[in-house]
Amino acid sequence: QQDYDKVPDAEKIAELLDADPQITHVSMVHSETTSGILNDIQAVAKVVKERGRTFIVDAMSSFGGVEIPVGEWGIDFIVSSANKCIQGVPGFSFIIANKAKLMESKGKARSLSLDLYDQWETMNKDGKWRFTSPTHVVLAFSKALDELHIEGGIEARSKRYYDNNRLLIEKLEKMGVRPYIGGALQGPIITTFFYPDQHKFSFEEMYLYIKERGYAIYPGKVTEADTFRIGNIGEIYREDIEKLCEIMEAFFGQYK
Numbered sequence: 001q002q003d004y005d006k007v008p009d010a011e012k013i014a015e016l017l018d019a020d021p022q023i024t025h026v027s028m029v030h031s032e033t034t035s036g037i038l039n040d041i042q043a044v045a046k047v048v049k050e051r052g053r054t055f056i057v058d059a060m061s062s063f064g065g066v067e068i069p070v071g072e073w074g075i076d077f078i079v080s081s082a083n084k085c086i087q088g089v090p091g092f093s094f095i096i097a098n099k100a101k102l103m104e105s106k107g108k109a110r111s112l113s114l115d116l117y118d119q120w121e122t123m124n125k126d127g128k129w130r131f132t133s134p135t136h137v138v139l140a141f142s143k144a145l146d147e148l149h150i151e152g153g154i155e156a157r158s159k160r161y162y163d164n165n166r167l168l169i170e171k172l173e174k175m176g177v178r179p180y181i182g183g184a185l186q187g188p189i190i191t192t193f194f195y196p197d198q199h200k201f202s203f204e205e206m207y208l209y210i211k212e213r214g215y216a217i218y219p220g221k222v223t224e225a226d227t228f229r230i231g232n233i234g235e236i237y238r239e240d241i242e243k244l245c246e247i248m249e250a251f252f253g254q255y256k
């Protein structure tokens with residue numbers, strides 16, 4: 001068990017695996033959207049691989065927004081979806097799998113609809129989903145991939161996300177709003193912030209004020225601290241961060 005504001009330590013995971021040979025799989029979230037942390041999946045992949053176990057990564061909110069050399073790092077299954085950093089619409093998820101491991105999974109699924117092997121086999125046969133295909137989502141996904149390509153690929157998108165995220169943190173810090181994580185562990189996707197000292201407003205008041213002016217933020221989710229969150233996935237540019245920060249400054253100004 002690890003604190004919300006720290007990352008799982010690869011050395012510790014290695015110890016746990018060495019102590020218990022019955023552990024066959026390790027699964028891990030990459031971009032952790034409760035805290036905003038970007039976990040070190042590369043270091044964990046290494047210790048998991050060295051011990052011959054299977055490594056599964058939830059890259060829901062990082063895939064497409066952060067470079068992930070899936071094969072090189074030794075990730076066996078990486079899961080993401082159409083509607084996060086690929087910037088498509090919600091409707092399907094996808095998994096990039098180590099083929100040998102996927103073959104091994106044949107007949108082992110404990111769920112009909114989530115039978116990955118069966119889905120893969122069917123798609124290989126006739127290119128279809130086993131159930132009704134989410135046609136409009138696939139079309140939007142294809143368009144989103146074109147847009148990702150036009151933007152300059154994952155590298156360019158990642159830079160935009162990182163730049164936006166750093167600018168956001170820098171501007172809010174000047175207003176006395178500190179990030180919960182901060183430093184190297186902070187990912188570029190979503191940031192958890194502490195409220196300014198002695199604030200006299202509720203999240204709802206702040207949320208509505210910002211929403212009325214064109215932007216939406218998230219409530220906090222970590223249990224041991226009073227926080228709110230700002231995500232920056234999607235069609236968000238430097239101007240948006242500047243605009244949002246002006247709105248927030250005006251909001252905080254009301255309580256000075």
Ligand SMILES: *Cc1c(COP(=O)(O)O)cnc(C)c1O
Pocket residue numbers: 029030031032033058059060061081083090
């Ligand atoms: C968004 C997200 C999910 C859930 O994704 P859905 O599209 O709601 O199914 C799961 N894990 C992480 C890390 C996420 O960011």
